[in-house]
Amino acid sequence: MSVRPDEISTLLQKQIEGFDKSLEMVDVGTVIYVGDGVSRIYGLEKCMAGELLEFPDGVMGLALNLETDNVGAVLLGDYKKIKEGDTVKRTGRIAQVPAGEAMAGRVVNALGQPIDGKGPIKTEAFRPLERIAPGVIQRQPVKEPLQTGLKAIDSMIPIGRGQRELIIGDRGTGKTAIPVDAIINQKDTDVYCIYVAIGQKRSKVAAVVQVLEEHGAMDYTTVVAATSSEPAPLLYISPYAGCAIGEEYMDNGKHVLVIYDDLSKHAIAYRELSLLLRRPPGREAYPGDIFYLHSRLLERSAKYSDEYDGGSLTALPIIETQEGDVSAYIPTNVISITDGQIYLERDLFFAGVRPAVNVGLSVSRVGGNAQNKAMKRVAGRLRLDLAQYRELEAFAQFGTELDKATQARLNRGERLGEILKQEQYSPIAVEKQIMILYAGTTGMLDEIPVEEVKRFEAEFFRFMEGNHPALGQAIKETGELTEDTEKDLRKAIDEFKKSFLMETTGLETAEKAESEEKASA
């Protein structure tokens, strides 16, 4: 192909002719101080709080402090090229991010710019970062469940759509694993997911994205990444950006799950900004509005009433504690804002209980309303059994010296604990959770050796899928354990247990178990 110069020059000519040379008046100010990601600007008298400012070289800033003689702004980008005396322009816009369907499957930074190399985001919708949370009239109580696919959580700490459930624990206790599993479990549902990484390592964000891609979960997920290499202002705005992207879905009647991983680092980034802007420090050197920082973010999760199309935004904020200290400033703040917390414990994690949820300290204040009847029934028994087990756990070492009833409780508890363990990245459908928990809480697993429970569970699910697919379907559809289904379920469990025991411990024990059962009946 030959290059035709005349074509190129006409093209250029057209471009130049079409050049818009309209002049406009812009408000400007002068940089009087710059450093550490913040700047003070003289002038800009009509500047709004939270307005975007344009610095030379296209660097943007966010006006945070409005004072009599200057404006304090944080810089959203490389501040090394900005000098004292540079001109700063007002843009008249509030900081915003692109939103809408086009965001699904993308990895973006805190400003909504793509960083996954998949080209520009084509969308018309833009959303301001900050928005006042939906009002009382627009909301309704949480009523639909949001299934995480984790037995320990869906049964005892259920999360409803529109709820805010805190995940709290020390470093390395599997905090990120829970929401990632929850995202994977939203496959084939109508829930969009947003994962906001605040101050994480880039390698960790890349790993999360890869896991989500492998499980086909990126199709409905947006990752907002403000990694630790980015300046504090970007970390500060990233959760608001993630929330704004989610609100676009929610306002269109869809369901969204937003994960803020994690808000401790968000608080630290905001502390850095505030101190640099010379706002007075308070407890642990956090500024006075640190509570508002998180409450205004988490208040934006909501379940809209049916007149407003019934969309929802569920938030799973994460907080990292130091040595299990939940009474530090930021953890107590966020605990009081959220509708419950999932408490992860180091000791449990190393004892092999994964997810390392401490069911005694974890609560969900509103999710119970969203649980279906069948789950509610098995979960009630489960909680009771586990509580009794914990009470007696200390006596477990006395073994045979204990009376029968105590031994039975210990037995039950051990098996239930075993059922609640779950591999990472393998969420379980709710009807299956109900079936295995039913088996556990009704004592039908008591004869299975503890170390065999896991294998029993896996094979049981396969057996039910192969031989009694209608049962699972019935539970799923009705959300109830009717008398008939219950009877069928018992029969199916018995049937499978017999063959399982026969295979593992030999015919003898199986027969013994059968005769014992007859005797008790």
Added chain:
Amino acid sequence: MKFRTAQKYALALYRVMDEKDRLDETREEFDKLISFLNQNKEIKNFLYNYPVKEDLKSEIVKGLVSESSEDFLRFLILIVQKKRFNLLEMIAEEYARLVNKVQNVEVALVATPMPLEEDQKEEIAKALAEMSGKEIKLEEKIDPDIKGGFVINMGGKLFDASLTAQLEKMFQQITA
């Protein structure tokens, strides 16, 4: 902090001068003093120097502005005694701003690559006066970097009709 202190002195001075109806004269006196100090750096440094005794400074100031009004001299002695003489320029600037505001005058800084003709200046001043509804006081600045056209900065509002800015804008449109 300094700025706020300067503001307070400027406001006080403004109130005194307003009462005596000497606003413009004081501004001229300020200009004269500052330009003199800028030409004689040794004197300026001496007066701005913190450890120098206030009484000595006062004597020098008295000598410097011998033909000035009594009030202005008293003001200068005051800022010397209060060890705030180094805020002189800031106070002058703030004072000018106050006077401009009251007299409904706006200062417009016009930057051009070459000096403007008288009629051009008049035209610009007229257009700006119409736009802002204020009396315009033009200040000129020669800036060869502009290449062509002009840049007006009027009270924090920028009106950029320079060739450089347009070329930059065109570059962005073509490369975008």
